[in-house]
Amino acid sequence: MxxxxxxxxxxxxxxxxxxxxxxxxxxxxxxxxxxxxxxxxxxxxxxxxxxxxxxxxxxxxxxxxxxxxxxxxxxxxxxxxxxxxxxxxxxxxxxxxxGSGHLEPSRAYLEYHLEDFSGWLRRRVRSSYKWERIKNCLSSTPMCAELNQSYSMAQDFFNAHLNPLQSGCCKPPTLCGFTFVNPTYWISPISMAADMDCVQWNNDQTQLCYNCDSCKAGLLANLRKxxxxxxxxxxxxxxxxxxxxxxxxxxxxxxxxxxxxxxxxxxxx
CATH class of the missing domain: 1.20.120 (Four Helix Bundle (Hemerythrin (Met), subunit A))
Structure with a gap:
C-alpha cells in the first residue's frame, strides 16, 4: 500500500x-x-x-x-x-x-477583411463601446511609430512583412490607392474607392486607421495567430x-x- x-x-x-x-x-x-x-x-x-x-x-x-x-x-x-x-x-x-489574409499586387504584407473571421470573434469588436476601449489601448502602443523608424522608402515598406495589426491599423488599405509619404502618412487620391475604410483613414498619428474595419480584422488576425x-x-x-x-x-x-x-x-x- x-x-x-x-x-x-x-x-x-x-x-x-x-x-x-x-x-x-x-x-x-x-x-x-x-x-x-x-x-x-x-x-x-x-x-x-x-x-x-x-x-x-x-x-x-x-x-x-x-x-x-x-x-x-x-x-x-x-x-x-x-x-x-x-x-x-x-x-x-x-x-x-x-481568417486568413489576402495578397495584394506588389505588396509583401497581407490585407485582412473583417467578414473572413468567425461570427463569435467579430462580435468581440462590433460594439462601439468595446472597440473604443480597445482602440485607445492599441493607439497608446508604439507599433505604428516603429514603422516610421524602420521604413523611409515606399518600396522598402511595400516589401515589408508587417504583422496583421500594423497592416490593418497603421496604414490605409491598398485598394484605397493612397500615395505613400511615410508608413503612417499618406496622400489621398482625388476620387477614393467606395470603401468606408478609405474615408476613415486619418493622417493624425493618434487616429490613423484605428476606426477602420481593417484594423478590427488585423486585431482578430493577430488574436487568431x-x-x-x-x-x-x-x-x-x-x-x-x-x-x-x-x-x-x-x-x-x-x-x-x-x-x-x-x-x-x-x-x-
Whole structure:
C-alpha cells in the first residue's frame, strides 16, 4: 500500500508540472499587445491552469500522506477540469478556423477583411463601446511609430512583412490607392474607392486607421495567430493530463485492491 501511495503521489506530481504550460500560455497571452487590449482568453486559461495546479497538489498530498478523501477529490475534480480543458481546446480551434489574409499586387504584407473571421470573434469588436476601449489601448502602443523608424522608402515598406495589426491599423488599405509619404502618412487620391475604410483613414498619428474595419480584422488576425499557438500548447497538455489521469486511476484502483486484500488476510489468518 505504501508503494502504491508513493506511485500515486509521483503521478500527481507530474500533473502539478503539467499545470505550468497552461498557466504559462495564459501569461504569455496576457503579455501580448492585442490580447492585453481585448482581454478575452488569457484569464480563463490562467484560472484553469491554477485550478489544475490546486487539484494536482491535492492528489499529490493525498497520495504521499495517504489521505483517501483527497485522492477521491482529485479523481473527480481532475476529470471535470480535463473536460473543461478539452472544451476550451475545441472552442479555440472552432473560432480560429477562419481568417486568413489576402495578397495584394506588389505588396509583401497581407490585407485582412473583417467578414473572413468567425461570427463569435467579430462580435468581440462590433460594439462601439468595446472597440473604443480597445482602440485607445492599441493607439497608446508604439507599433505604428516603429514603422516610421524602420521604413523611409515606399518600396522598402511595400516589401515589408508587417504583422496583421500594423497592416490593418497603421496604414490605409491598398485598394484605397493612397500615395505613400511615410508608413503612417499618406496622400489621398482625388476620387477614393467606395470603401468606408478609405474615408476613415486619418493622417493624425493618434487616429490613423484605428476606426477602420481593417484594423478590427488585423486585431482578430493577430488574436487568431496567437490563440492557435496557445491551443497547440493546451492540446499537448490535455493529452498528457489524460494519460496521467488514467495511470493515476489504475494506481488508485490497485492500491484499493491491495488494501482490501491485506484486510482480508488479516481477518482470516
Amino acid at each position: 505504501a508503494l502504491s501511495n508513493n506511485v500515486i503521489g509521483a503521478i500527481n506530481f507530474v500533473a502539478v508540472l503539467l499545470s505550468i504550460p497552461v498557466i504559462g500560455a495564459g501569461i504569455w497571452l496576457a503579455t501580448e499587445t492585442d490580447n492585453s487590449c481585448v482581454k478575452i482568453l488569457q484569464w480563463p486559461v490562467i484560472i484553469l491552469g491554477i485550478l489544475i495546479l490546486i487539484v494536482a497538489l491535492a492528489g499529490f498530498i493525498g497520495g504521499f500522506w495517504r489521505v483517501p478523501w483527497l485522492l477521491i477529490f482529485y479523481l473527480v475534480a481532475m476529470l471535470i477540469l480535463i473536460i473543461l480543458l478539452a472544451c476550451l481546446v475545441v472552442f479555440i480551434y472552432m473560432v480560429t478556423m477562419r 496567437e490563440w492557435r499557438r496557445a491551443d497547440i500548447i493546451l492540446l499537448i497538455t490535455l493529452v498528457a493530463l489524460i494519460w496521467v489521469y488514467l495511470i493515476g486511476c489504475c494506481a488508485f484502483r490497485n492500491a484499493k485492491t491491495e488494501d482490501l486484500f491485506r484486510r482480508y488476510k488479516q481477518g482470516y489468518v
